[in-house]
Amino acid sequence: MTKQTKSLSELDIAFQGFKKNRLAVGCAVLLGLLYLTAIFADFVSPYSYANEDRRYSYSPPTAIHVWREGRFTRPFVYGINSAFNDYHQRIYQEDQSQMFPISPFVKGDAYKFFGLIPCRIHLFGVAPEGRIYLWGADSRGRDLFSRIFYGGRVSLSIGIIGIFISFTIGLIVGGIAGYYGGRIDDILMRVCEMFMMVPGFYLLLALRAAVPDEFNSVQVYFAIVVILSFIGWAGLARIIRGMCLSLRERDYVLAAKSLGLSDGQIIARHILPHTLSYSIFAIMLSIPGYILGESALSLIGLGIQDPLASWGNLLADAMSIVHIKFYPWILLPALFIFLTVICFNVIGDALRDCLDPMLKSGKGA
Amino acid sequence: MSEPLLSLRDVTAEVDGVNESPSLIHRVSFDVTALKIVALVGGSGSGKTTTGLSILRLLPVALRITSGKILFHGEDLFALPGHRMRQIRGKDISMIFQEPLNALNPLLTIGQQINEVLICHMPLTAKQRRERVLELLNIVGMAEPQRVAQNYPHQLSGGMRQRAMIAQAIAANPQLMIADEPTSSLDVTLQAKIMDLFRELRRSLNLSILLITHDLGMVRHLADEVVVLQAGKIVEQGPVARVLESPRHQYTQQLISSVF
Numbered sequence: 267m268t269k270q271t272k273s274l275s276e277l278d279i280a281f282q283g284f285k286k287n288r289l290a291v292g293c294a295v296l297l298g299l300l301y302l303t304a305i306f307a308d309f310v311s312p313y314s315y316a317n318e319d320r321r322y323s324y325s326p327p328t329a330i331h332v333w334r335e336g337r338f339t340r341p342f343v344y345g346i347n348s349a350f351n352d353y354h355q356r357i358y359q360e361d362q363s364q365m366f367p368i369s370p371f372v373k374g375d376a377y378k379f380f381g382l383i384p385c386r387i388h389l390f391g392v393a394p395e396g397r398i399y400l401w402g403a404d405s406r407g408r409d410l411f412s413r414i415f416y417g418g419r420v421s422l423s424i425g426i427i428g429i430f431i432s433f434t435i436g437l438i439v440g441g442i443a444g445y446y447g448g449r450i451d452d453i454l455m456r457v458c459e460m461f462m463m464v465p466g467f468y469l470l471l472a473l474r475a476a477v478p479d480e481f482n483s484v485q486v487y488f489a490i491v492v493i494l495s496f497i498g499w500a501g502l503a504r505i506i507r508g509m510c511l512s513l514r515e516r517d518y519v520l521a522a523k524s525l526g527l528s529d530g531q532i533i534a535r536h537i538l539p540h541t542l543s544y545s546i547f548a549i550m551l552s553i554p555g556y557i558l559g560e561s562a563l564s565l566i567g568l569g570i571q572d573p574l575a576s577w578g579n580l581l582a583d584a585m586s587i588v589h590i591k592f593y594p595w596i597l598l599p600a601l602f603i604f605l606t607v608i609c610f611n612v613i614g615d616a617l618r619d620c621l622d623p624m625l626k627s628g629k630g631a
Numbered sequence: 632m633s634e635p636l637l638s639l640r641d642v643t644a645e646v647d648g649v650n651e652s653p654s655l656i657h658r659v660s661f662d663v664t665a666l667k668i669v670a671l672v673g674g675s676g677s678g679k680t681t682t683g684l685s686i687l688r689l690l691p692v693a694l695r696i697t698s699g700k701i702l703f704h705g706e707d708l709f710a711l712p713g714h715r716m717r718q719i720r721g722k723d724i725s726m727i728f729q730e731p732l733n734a735l736n737p738l739l740t741i742g743q744q745i746n747e748v749l750i751c752h753m754p755l756t757a758k759q760r761r762e763r764v765l766e767l768l769n770i771v772g773m774a775e776p777q778r779v780a781q782n783y784p785h786q787l788s789g790g791m792r793q794r795a796m797i798a799q800a801i802a803a804n805p806q807l808m809i810a811d812e813p814t815s816s817l818d819v820t821l822q823a824k825i826m827d828l829f830r831e832l833r834r835s836l837n838l839s840i841l842l843i844t845h846d847l848g849m850v851r852h853l854a855d856e857v858v859v860l861q862a863g864k865i866v867e868q869g870p871v872a873r874v875l876e877s878p879r880h881q882y883t884q885q886l887i888s889s890v891f
Contacts, residue, residue: 518734520728523720525721525748526751526803527751528751531747
């Protein structure tokens with residue numbers, strides 16, 4: 267008999283297996299950091315997403331210096347001068363006569379902390395006369411570093427909210443279809459197939475076209491979430507339904523019926539929880555689809571609208587090869603999309619390894 | 632004698648949609664009187680379990696009752712609407728199954744599973760339900776009710792799982808318990824203990840039991856009356872002493888001679 271007082275559930279055991287996978291834990295930490303920077307985007311970034319200065323259009327990343335007149339000093343940046351070259355391109359040069367130390371917790375653009383507490387403090391920044399572009403600027407002289415974190419708010423949250431909506435629908439529809447079977451099953455599955463039949467991206471475009479023009483950015487955001495979930499739930503419902511078809515034949519379902527539990531209770535407590543191990547890694551593996559879906563919409567200008575940032579519309583600038591050649595830093599949002607998608611996939615795979623009993627028994631050999 | 636608790640009248644079940652199919656049970660009629668333990672015996676495939684499930688209207692989708700009545704307190708169970716039938720399941724008639732490991736949900740603790748039945752059928756507060764769970768585990772003879780309530784089914788031994796399932800079945804004070812081969816997955820000493828428990832429950836909870844089994848030893852020790860099924864038909868029924876001592880039908884004689 268074991269000493270522990272609290273019993274380990276299957277999930278606890280699976281979590282212990284997950285902790286042994288270093289790569290997956292690393293990805294989870296990285297993902298956690300990305301989400302933190304998105305939540306605290308106002309604070310982490312030196313400028314607000316809309317703070318622009320057109321004198322610094324496509325300014326390259328600002329160099330940070332720590333060496334001046336033969337001595338170490340606190341980090342600082344020089345002022346930036348611009349001139350036009352023979353091809354009417356701007357050439358930026360450091361103006362060594364001006365020097366702006368980088369200070370922590372400086373006052374900058376006003377924002378509301380958590381949307382509630384008015385606040386002006388930023389993690390770091392320079393005096394208002396200078397500009398700091400850690401990762402360069404975009405065409406309007408907005409700080410890409412700041413905009414990436416603001417963009418993360420949209421891109422990262424859309425995956426979570428989207429999967430939440432489509433999973434709720436998928437579990438309910440799949441659970442009902444699988445548990446009752448027969449005609450209900452037929453009708454629900456034909457509806458699912460209708461959604462799966464239409465190629466996803468075109469359905470996305472068609473639905474987006476149906477969203478009224480006068481929607482403000484928040485409404486557009488929710489419209490996109492709903493559209494993405496609307497497309498995503500059908501595949502999931504089918505798989506859940508398949509699992510429920512076999513789960514409903516289990517003895518404990520018959521036992522639950524014989525004890526007078528209602529159909530809703532049986533589906534919710536005795537059938538759907540058994541799809542949990544599948545659902546958890548399916549969630550992890552589906553979230554990237556939502557992030558990519560939003561990025562694709564925003565990239566072609568149908569998603570989040572300027573000046574609001576999302577990783578997709580930040581990349582819209584990078585659609586021209588000329589821009590990439592001269593201002594390579596505008597590709598940075600792609601790196602963030604890439605990292606996020608990789609992280610979710612690695613975590614999803616790791617979860618599948620430790621949740622799927624079939625794989626587990628195979629590993630022992 | 633008063634009106635029987637449960638009576639089956641000419642119950643026939645067939646495979647749905649198949650013409651000319653042999654009926655699985657054919658014109659089965661017997662009574663369960665209050666406080667009696669009635670045994671339903673027969674070989675594999677004789678229709679014992681089908682009879683048990685048809686009382687609760689839980690036959691698999693492919694099977695259908697084609698004629699007959701099942702009266703519980705004089706009320707025809709087949710005529711009841713679905714929600715009334717659900718109130719009767721667990722509350723008035725409950726059922727326990729052959730393999731407790733399969734009949735308990737592996738993802739919920741024993742306490743949670745008993746609690747569920749209480750939520751369905753008893754108007755109790757959360758605190759009262761917690762106490763009732765411990766009380767029930769105590770009634771079925773669990774040594775450490777507190778610990779067992781927090782355990783998952785796989786952490787219990789076979790005998791304890793069977794007791795946990797019985798606790799679930801008696802949670803809402805039913806009048807009748809259908810026990811489908813309750814001891815066939817247990818060893819002989821445990822079988823004796825479960826039989827003791829059944830006797831004890833009948834006495835303390837006024838429980839009648841419909842015992843579905845192929846174990847004539849158990850029938851002899853536990854049951855008051857016996858109904859012998861062969862290929863879906865009743866071949867003999869009567870008090871246990873009479874049927875086992877002087878069986879009239881050849882099939883009953885064969886059953887007895889193959890055991891003793």
